[in-house]
Amino acid sequence: MKRRALTIAIAPDSFKGTLTAPAAAACMAGGLRKALPRAQFVLIPMADGGEGTVDALVAATDGSRLRCRARDPLGRSIRVVYGMTGDGRTAIIEMAAASGLLLLAPHERNPLKTSTAGTGDMIRAALDRGVQRVLIGIGGSATNDGGTGMARALGVRFLDAAGRELPEGGGALGRLARIDMRGIDPRLKRVSVEVACDVTNALCGARGAAHVYGPQKGATPAMVRQLDANLRQLAAVIQRDLGIRILNLRGSGAAGGLGGGLRAFVGGQLRPGVEIVIDCVRLKERLRHCDLVITGEGRMDGQTVYGKAPVGVARVAKSLGLPVIAICGSLGDRVARVHGVGIDAVFGTTAGELLEEALMAGARRRLRATAEEVGRLLAVRVR
Numbered sequence: 001m002k003r004r005a006l007t008i009a010i011a012p013d014s015f016k017g018t019l020t021a022p023a024a025a026a027c028m029a030g031g032l033r034k035a036l037p038r039a040q041f042v043l044i045p046m047a048d049g050g051e052g053t054v055d056a057l058v059a060a061t062d063g064s065r066l067r068c069r070a071r072d073p074l075g076r077s078i079r080v081v082y083g084m085t086g087d088g089r090t091a092i093i094e095m096a097a098a099s100g101l102l103l104l105a106p107h108e109r110n111p112l113k114t115s116t117a118g119t120g121d122m123i124r125a126a127l128d129r130g131v132q133r134v135l136i137g138i139g140g141s142a143t144n145d146g147g148t149g150m151a152r153a154l155g156v157r158f159l160d161a162a163g164r165e166l167p168e169g170g171g172a173l174g175r176l177a178r179i180d181m182r183g184i185d186p187r188l189k190r191v192s193v194e195v196a197c198d199v200t201n202a203l204c205g206a207r208g209a210a211h212v213y214g215p216q217k218g219a220t221p222a223m224v225r226q227l228d229a230n231l232r233q234l235a236a237v238i239q240r241d242l243g244i245r246i247l248n249l250r251g252s253g254a255a256g257g258l259g260g261g262l263r264a265f266v267g268g269q270l271r272p273g274v275e276i277v278i279d280c281v282r283l284k285e286r287l288r289h290c291d292l293v294i295t296g297e298g299r300m301d302g303q304t305v306y307g308k309a310p311v312g313v314a315r316v317a318k319s320l321g322l323p324v325i326a327i328c329g330s331l332g333d334r335v336a337r338v339h340g341v342g343i344d345a346v347f348g349t350t351a352g353e354l355l356e357e358a359l360m361a362g363a364r365r366r367l368r369a370t371a372e373e374v375g376r377l378l379a380v381r382v383r
Helices: 021-035 051-061 117-128 148-153 186-190 210-211 219-241 254-266 273-280 285-287 309-319 336-339 355-361 361-383
Strands: 005-011 040-043 064-071 077-083 088-094 133-135 157-159 179-182 194-195 268-272 292-295 326-327 345-348
Touching: 005 157, 021 040, 021 051, 021 064, 021 254, 021 361, 051 064, 051 077, 051 088, 064 309, 064 355, 077 117, 088 345, 117 133, 117 148, 133 273, 148 157, 157 345, 179 219, 179 273, 194 219, 194 254, 210 219, 210 254, 219 254, 254 268, 268 273, 273 285, 273 309, 285 309, 292 309, 309 326, 309 336, 336 345, 345 361
Parallel strands: 005 040, 005 292, 088 133, 133 194, 194 268, 292 326, 326 345
Antiparallel strands: 064 077, 077 088, 157 179
């Protein structure tokens, strides 16, 4: 009696800097198919709310990539990409596309001046498409403006004691006296906003946005102190004028305070990024008829257990009693920790450290080859 062909779900995160999640899933399927020609494959590209979220959700929902004009962190007009799910109801935005640190040269990094206005431009472009829901990943920012640039792009005004508009950036917020919400885009009332936020930092203090992330964005120690005080002033005015407390909200310090700003100005709900992606791709529903789940990421190590996509995939798979295998670009320190959170076995595509250029050049070939070997092992097991 012949065994029933395996149905294998392939649900990797992107291999940062080398392969998108859809490309990684396709490579894994290609390698596995060589060893398991009768197997059925369900490709579910994943993400954790950071880089690659647009690609993953567009692929998983048969959606589309759209372009619009937005301002970069210093106000220059650029073309950016955001995603739309296949049903046209949900826009997927990575704030780093318009407000990210990598858009600036090192000498341009100055969180006193950089703004999240471009993120607001992208939200407005999504509203123009008539969406019902906006998902925003907020990692990799160049900013420390508490989301005021984003809000300003959507019609909010930030005024000093004389009623004058404050300039863009985090440096002027210490002069904030009043927030005027009367001009905010009315379409936001009909849209739900979910924020993929994987850090728990509060807005201010030693673990706040300025102290933890300010230096990598170009802030000197004196600037860090100023930015922290300015965000504290912003939180106080938000509480007084809007009745919303963000000072100690978990995740409010993400992306230079954009987490708190999204909560205060557009009603954003902050959630772990991988949970948002799991819901959006209907992961549990799609795994129900599978026999095995294969996931992966570029580098797996002891930090993977803290909210990364492969662990989220494993959690859902284990709720259905499914085994989980991870295929990764490389394996780092304390990688065995992932066995305690549902990943049964881990395979790396490289035996040692490679230069970045070499990793990129051979990534597809190595991933297919490793997946084929995993498939051969599975074929031995199921004979």
